[in-house]
Amino acid sequence: MRQKSYQDIRALVLARIHAQIWPPGARIPGEADLAAEFGCARATVNRALRELAEAGLIERRRKAGTRVAVNPVRKATLELPVVRLEVEGRGETYDHKLLLRETETPPDHVRARMNLPAGVRLLHLKTLHMADACPYMFEDRWLNRRTATGIDAADLNRISANEWLVQNVPFSGGDIAFFAAAASGDEAGALNIAPETAIFVVERTTWRGLDPVTATRLAYAPGYRMTTRI
Amino acid sequence: MRQKSYQDIRALVLARIHAQIWPPGARIPGEADLAAEFGCARATVNRALRELAEAGLIERRRKAGTRVAVNPVRKATLELPVVRLEVEGRGETYDHKLLLRETETPPDHVRARMNLPAGVRLLHLKTLHMADACPYMFEDRWLNRRTATGIDAADLNRISANEWLVQNVPFSGGDIAFFAAAASGDEAGALNIAPETAIFVVERTTWRGLDPVTATRLAYAPGYRMTTRI
DNA sequence: AAGTGGTCTAGACCACTCC
DNA sequence: GAGTGGTCTAGACCACTTA
Incomplete structure (x- = not known):
């Protein structure tokens, strides 16, 4: 040396x-x-x-x-790739189905997360992501057209909203929460599991400056594990 | 400028x-x-x-x-503090109870995670962590005495194994998995919830060089959310 | 073969914070 | 006030990778 x-x-x-x-x-x-x-x-x-x-x-x-450091606060870094790449990275075949695409008034908890005024109308999307033709993750997304401009022209049957956003709407930051939940009827139906099954959920809200872009709830099929090393 | x-x-x-x-x-x-x-x-x-x-x-x-980058792989950094500091950081009072401390032969899945030979005997600990006197997290831990030297002399009723290890056994790396599970009878009993309730689980195995130090399963009480920003 | 990032050096000034 | 880390500069050589 x-x-x-x-x-x-x-x-x-x-x-x-x-x-x-x-x-x-x-x-x-x-x-x-x-x-x-x-x-x-x-x-x-x-x-x-x-x-x-x-x-x-x-x-x-x-x-x-x-x-x-007396109490070393170990930091784990999680990679949050686009779903398609996550699935393909494991050698499986990716596909997705757009289940809903409507302009609606969001429920209060979504409106609060996005810090938007009452009465606002957002684009509501529900997408089922599949790996090797099996349900992999169910995505429930609310989109703000003012920041996600161009979304109405996107063919979301070809490219998932997840991927379209990553490539077209640069965001400045976001909040993420990971937790466990009992599957709702909606989620159980899409993932083809029994209601109340324990599932892993990721909720994310992203921002462009001070303006909200999108709020999503990702419900993963049972058996999903998010892993990393430190 | x-x-x-x-x-x-x-x-x-x-x-x-x-x-x-x-x-x-x-x-x-x-x-x-x-x-x-x-x-x-x-x-x-x-x-x-x-x-x-x-x-x-x-x-x-x-x-x-x-x-x-075409598909920016956003990286989220999670901080993994000692449980006591995590609880106290939210202004709550921390306490813990040592529920089990026995030398046992670990089940195969634990032995495999730690890459140890059949027949090995490990120190098995079960600890309930509390916040404001309510069950917060149930920890099921297996310890390798060969790397965690000195653990037998520690007063684990005063300082939790979690904290003792952080302060006394520097480790070089670890594997972490986050997922959702239905509470086992053990976990439900300790956390005082109904069996099969959806709970957030963290499994961690840490290493010192090529030698395993400890394998843990942390079962958080319902409602727990792990959050971060990107 | 050559372009581009990766890193090291030596020196300098500055900002913060503890005493 | 003074010690320590934080950062910038200018120049240099090197390693990797692709054209």
């Missing part, structure tokens, strides 16, 4: 934390000291430590220095 | 993507060009673009250049 990379430094620091040479709560040397010890530039040490801080393993504050 | 920061550059690039000046799939100028245009060093542009790439908004490849 002639020249040390930031990944080398990161690994060296991590090893010392794991070996408890620097136990939880302990202060570790400053960037300049570590740079001198490891024989590299301070910028290299900075990048290594910055990544460890982003991962929650150390805590950094100006003047106070860098400390090993 | 006298001197531009990497955050400024990131915002400028993001704005052009949102405005579709650089539509999905389009190639954007090279780092050197952008640095010249924005009047900053290439390293500054590099950091801005690197962060956008980590967020999944653009794709970068040497020689091929940088392109706006």
Whole structure:
């Protein structure tokens, strides 16, 4: 190892934390000291430590220095791909059916999530996503035409609303919730399962600036597991 | 704005993507060009673009250049704090009860998850976590004494195994799965709910190098929602 | 073969925060 | 006030990948 990379430094620091040479709560040397010890530039040490801080393993504050986290808040990163790619990525055949496409007045809880005034009318879509011809996920979506402009011209039988939005309406942020629920009659019917079956649900609201774009409830067929590594 | 920061550059690039000046799939100028245009060093542009790439908004490849992602794979970051801090963070009072602490032979599915040989014996713990004296989450945990050394000396009535491990056994990685399930008799009894109720479950296996540390199944009381923003 | 991103260096100034 | 991390610059070399 002639020249040390930031990944080398990161690994060296991590090893010392794991070996408890620097136990939880302990202060570790400053960037300049570590740079001198490891024989590299301070910028290299900075990048290594910055990544460890982003991962929650150390805590950094100006003047106070860098400390090993006492309660490392592990951060798991979930990837939220377009449904079609998620299914195809597992080697299965994707298909979808548009079950409903109507302009309606949304129920209050949807209106509240989207922070819209009473009386507003939205585009309501229900889509069943399939993997190898089996029900995979049932999507109940409300769309704001003011931000999702062009949706009325889209052929949602060819491309799902999910995918159309990702490709055509860049959004600035969103709120996501994951929870378990008993399948509603609607969901049970679409997924072809008994009502009240435990299903995994994802609710997402996305925004473009301060304007709501869409609110969705994704009900996954029983057996679905969302996985990741840390 | 006298001197531009990497955050400024990131915002400028993001704005052009949102405005579709650089539509999905389009190639954007090279780092050197952008640095010249924005009047900053290439390293500054590099950091801005690197962060956008980590967020999944653009794709970068040497020689091929940088392109706006066609199907942005949005990444959601979930924080997995110690249960006590999660409860206290919401202003509620935390408490826990150790319901079981026995050395047992684990069932096959646990043994397989931990990649251990047949016949191994593990420490089996069952803990009920409470928020404001109400059942919050039921934890069923299997521990490998070879990696979780010192666990036998810990007073698990004072500090939960969850917290003891975080503070005493640094781990290198883990697998996590989130899904919905019907409450088992065990879980329903501990959480004081009807069997078969839909509950949110997190299964986690953690490793220290190639050696398993612990395998847990966390069953949350009905109503629990795991939330984040993107 | 050559273009493009990936990274390192050395030095500098600055912002924040603790004492 | 002073110590520490946060960031920018200018230049350089290198690694990867595609044309």
